[in-house]
Amino acid sequence: MSWAIATFFGAGHLRPASGTWASAIAVVLAVLAYEAGFALLVPLGAAVATVAGFWAVPHYLEGLLGDDPPEIVIDEVAGQWLALSFTVIPLWWHDVPNLLLGAWPGWLMPFLLFRIFDIWKPWVIGRADQRGDPAGVMLDDLWAGLFAGIVSVVLAGVYHGAVAPWLG
Numbered sequence: 411m412s413w414a415i416a417t418f419f420g421a422g423h424l425r426p427a428s429g430t431w432a433s434a435i436a437v438v439l440a441v442l443a444y445e446a447g448f449a450l451l452v453p454l455g456a457a458v459a460t461v462a463g464f465w466a467v468p469h470y471l472e473g474l475l476g477d478d479p480p481e482i483v484i485d486e487v488a489g490q491w492l493a494l495s496f497t498v499i500p501l502w503w504h505d506v507p508n509l510l511l512g513a514w515p516g517w518l519m520p521f522l523l524f525r526i527f528d529i530w531k532p533w534v535i536g537r538a539d540q541r542g543d544p545a546g547v548m549l550d551d552l553w554a555g556l557f558a559g560i561v562s563v564v565l566a567g568v569y570h571g572a573v574a575p576w577l578g
Contacts, residue, residue: 415466417483422481430525432483436490437521440498444509448471449502456491460552463488467545469550485548489528493520496559497566519565523558 417423424431443451463484470482497516498509506513528551531539536558538549 412466412469413449415462416470416482417504418483418487422483427487428480428483429486429528431523433490433521433528434487436487437494437517440491441510441517442496444498444502445500451496452491452498453495454523456488456495456555459488459491460548463548464545469542471547477544477555478539480548484545485551489551489553490521491522491556491571492552492555493558496563515566515569516562520549520558520560523561524554527554527557 413442414420421432421435422428431501438454440452443449443455465485469483471477471479494517497520497557501509501513506516509516527535531550531554535550535553538553540544540546541549
């Protein structure tokens with residue numbers, strides 16, 4: 411069970427860039443949930459993936475060499491769904507009908523920003539990653555998801571408040 415959760419049912423074995431693959435799969439699942447009318451499954455999924463990851467990662471790491479093998483991607487899934495929650499919830503609240511094509515920045519920006527923060531690892535993201543323990547495996551991606559979500563909302567506010575009015 412810890413293998414299935416930690417690798418997100420084997421997605422962590424996709425190469426190259428297993429974290430990017432897992433993030434992309436998380437985005438696809440979030441968009442599908444939104445389009446099917448279940449937008450609130452995204453933040454719920456983030457919470458479930460977080461709790462499951464904090465349980466599974468220590469169990470998966472028992473007896474393995476290294477503190478964050480690339481096949482562990484539940485942290486990317488949790489962080490990506492956290493980032494997406496910042497845009498999906500307001501879009502759902504405002505009854506935006508089409509996330510895939512109509513409101514595509516609502517999934518593209520959190521995806522790109524999450525990957526940037528996860529790879530770059532500035533500030534507390536890097537500190538969490540340097541912990542070298544199972545909690546650090548999860549925490550760096552949760553911080554990256556939080557920052558990606560916040561920046562996505564700020565960029566949306568700038569666009570809708572300052573840029574869009576000028577475009578007519």
